Amino acid sequence: MSVSSILSTTFLFAGSFFFIVGSIGLNRLPDVYTRLHATTKCDTLGQALALLGVMFYEGATFTSVKILLIVIFILIANPTAAHTLAKGAYMYGVKPCEITSIDMYKEKVKRRSK
Amino acid sequence: MIEPFLLTALVLVFASVLCLYRTIKGPTVPDRIVAVNVIATCTIVVHVLIAFIGNQPMFIDIAMTYALLNFLVTLVAARYLAIGRIFA
Amino acid sequence: MRSLKGEKNIASFLLTFVIFFVLWAALSTFFDVVHLSLGAICSLLVAYASHDLLIKPKGAEHVLTVLETSFRFFLYLFWLITQIIRANIDVMMIVLSPKLPISPEIIKFDSKLPNDVALTTLANSITLTPGTLTVDIDEKKTYYVHCLAKRHGDALLKGKMQSLVARVFGGKE
Numbered sequence: 341m342s343v344s345s346i347l348s349t350t351f352l353f354a355g356s357f358f359f360i361v362g363s364i365g366l367n368r369l370p371d372v373y374t375r376l377h378a379t380t381k382c383d384t385l386g387q388a389l390a391l392l393g394v395m396f397y398e399g400a401t402f403t404s405v406k407i408l409l410i411v412i413f414i415l416i417a418n419p420t421a422a423h424t425l426a427k428g429a430y431m432y433g434v435k436p437c438e439i440t441s442i443d444m445y446k447e448k449v450k451r452r453s454k
Numbered sequence: 455m456i457e458p459f460l461l462t463a464l465v466l467v468f469a470s471v472l473c474l475y476r477t478i479k480g481p482t483v484p485d486r487i488v489a490v491n492v493i494a495t496c497t498i499v500v501h502v503l504i505a506f507i508g509n510q511p512m513f514i515d516i517a518m519t520y521a522l523l524n525f526l527v528t529l530v531a532a533r534y535l536a537i538g539r540i541f542a
Numbered sequence: 543m544r545s546l547k548g549e550k551n552i553a554s555f556l557l558t559f560v561i562f563f564v565l566w567a568a569l570s571t572f573f574d575v576v577h578l579s580l581g582a583i584c585s586l587l588v589a590y591a592s593h594d595l596l597i598k599p600k601g602a603e604h605v606l607t608v609l610e611t612s613f614r615f616f617l618y619l620f621w622l623i624t625q626i627i628r629a630n631i632d633v634m635m636i637v638l639s640p641k642l643p644i645s646p647e648i649i650k651f652d653s654k655l656p657n658d659v660a661l662t663t664l665a666n667s668i669t670l671t672p673g674t675l676t677v678d679i680d681e682k683k684t685y686y687v688h689c690l691a692k693r694h695g696d697a698l699l700k701g702k703m704q705s706l707v708a709r710v711f712g713g714k715e
Contacts, residue, residue, distance in 0.1 A: 349458040356465040358630060359496060363472035364623045365637035366492060372484045374646055374689045375476075377675055378633055379488055383495045384670060390462060390499050390605045394506060397455070402571045404525060406514050407502060409569075413521055414495065419669035419676075420662075421528040421548065426677045428535035429484035436688075442647040445677060515569075 348396040355390030358382045371437040372429045380422040387414055456507055463503045470496045487531050494524040554597040559589040559598070607712075614710045615663075621706065622667055626629035629672040636673075636690065648677065649695050651688050653704055667703055674698050 358433025390411050412423045430449055473496070476489040498517045503530035534540050566581035567573070638642060655661050661683065665676040668687060673694030678686040689695035 345455050352458050352462045355499070356462045356469070358505060358634075359469040359499075361630075361634050361637055362468040364487060364632065365504055366473055366476050368637060368642065369644070370647075372482065372488065373675065373677075374644060374690060375485065375488055376674065377690050378637055378676065379492045381626070381629050381633050383492055387495055387499050388642065390466075391502060393462075394459075397506070403511060403514060403566060405568050405653050406518065408567075409504070409515075410518055410521055412497065413518075413525075414498070416524040416526075417521070419666040420496070421525055422669055423678075424532035424624060425487060425491070425527055425535075426675060427481070427482060428483055428532035430677060432482075432484060432535040434482050434484055436648065439644070440493070440646045440648070441692075442486070442649060444650045445648045448621055448678070448680065448686065453550060453580060 344396050344399070346392040351389050351396060352391030355386045355388070355393060358389065358449045362386060370439070372434050373426055373436055376422050376426055380418055384415060388410070436448035458462065459503050460506050463500050464477075466496045466500050487528065487535075490504060491524065491528050494527075495522070498524070544703050555589055555593040558593040558596050559585050560683060562589055608687070611711060620708060622670065623712070625667075625671040629670060632672040633690075643691065645691050646688065647692065647695060648686060648688050649699070650684055651699060653683050655683065655704075655708060656711060660707060664704065667707065668683045668698065671703065672697070 343421060359382065362379050364381065367377050369375045369378055388411050391407050395407050396413030398404050398407070436443060467517035470493045473489045473492045477486050477493070480486045480489060498521050501513050501520060502521060505511055505517070562585035563581055566585060567578070570577050570581065636642065653661070654666050655663065656662060661679060665685070666680060667674045668674050668685070673690035675688045676685060680686075687695070687698060689698070
């Protein structure tokens with residue numbers, strides 16, 4: 341085994357581990373907002389690690405540049421999508437779960453009637 | 455040196471199946487959209503892995519297009535949830 | 543779409559065209575005459591239609607500011623990556639612990655960042671750092687942030703990240 345294949349295997353397994361953690365968090369946490377926490381963070385790092393592992397395997401070629409473009413795009417797009425989804429869910433009328441202690445957003449939003 | 459790729463692809467498919475449970479059960483619509491978003495991210499990585507497993511570089515372009523489409527679909531769905539219409 | 547009068551507009555048009563053409567070449571990976579000329583035609587059309595969206599037509603001294611900001615942003619990225627890894631380990635501990643120790647809250651704070659790019663950078667950084675998720679930014683630049691536990695909100699309100707982003711984009715706090 342060469343150094344690059346060991347590095348790429350490590351990164352691939354670390355990425356898939358974070359994907360599994362994100363999916364478990366999606367199923368265990370109580371409401372949309374906490375689920376968004378788990379999925380956004382774990383997916384973003386998970387895909388970055390897995391695709392970096394693929395890049396280590398491939399080496400410096402144009403294919404690596406394409407994969408790097410995908411990584412950068414998802415690093416920007418995933419938090420933005422999570423932010424719009426959280427806002428959309430709040431305006432749609434999904435209440436935060438009962439254990440939420442402080443809610444300073446309530447007076448700001450006039451909820452859309454369903 | 456293709457076994458780690460196969461194993462990672464299998465783990466990602468398993469993660470998508472876990473998310474599929476939330477997609478079916480999810481009490482509200484935003485829950486389902488979040489779960490579909492996660493499945494789409496898994497799919498992008500699996501596409502890139504398939505490009506190397508089957509030695510077909512075209513799949514990387516497909517993964518790129520899928521990433522763009524996924525972002526667009528999520529934005530439109532969130533906008534529909536927020537204001538109840540898509541255009542204007 | 544904006545007309546191509548004035549040298550500032552032409553400079554922004556040419557810069558956009560060069561960026562699009564390099565992107566085309568990197569993505570197509572064919573370097574014969576047919577593919578490169580097709581790319582040039584497409585880049586010209588798209589750059590003509592949208593050059594004022596990508597790069598605002600401003601003076602030449604503005605380019606220097608942008609380069610300086612990009613360099614500081616690059617340094618900021620290293621700090622952000624350590625934060626992202628810490629955030630993931632934090633979420634992993636919460637998700638995999640049997641008792642699920644969360645106490646969510648939605649807090650707000652004000653910021654005085656100068657422009658939209660700075661506001662977006664801060665919002666995305668907040669989302670990627672431990673236990674916090676931006677829900678909304680309103681017109682008065684007030685951030686509404688969902689925190690997974692109280693300690694995350696307290697860590698955010700100390701304002702380390704706000705001052706770092708303000709330093710990158712050259713505004714106050």
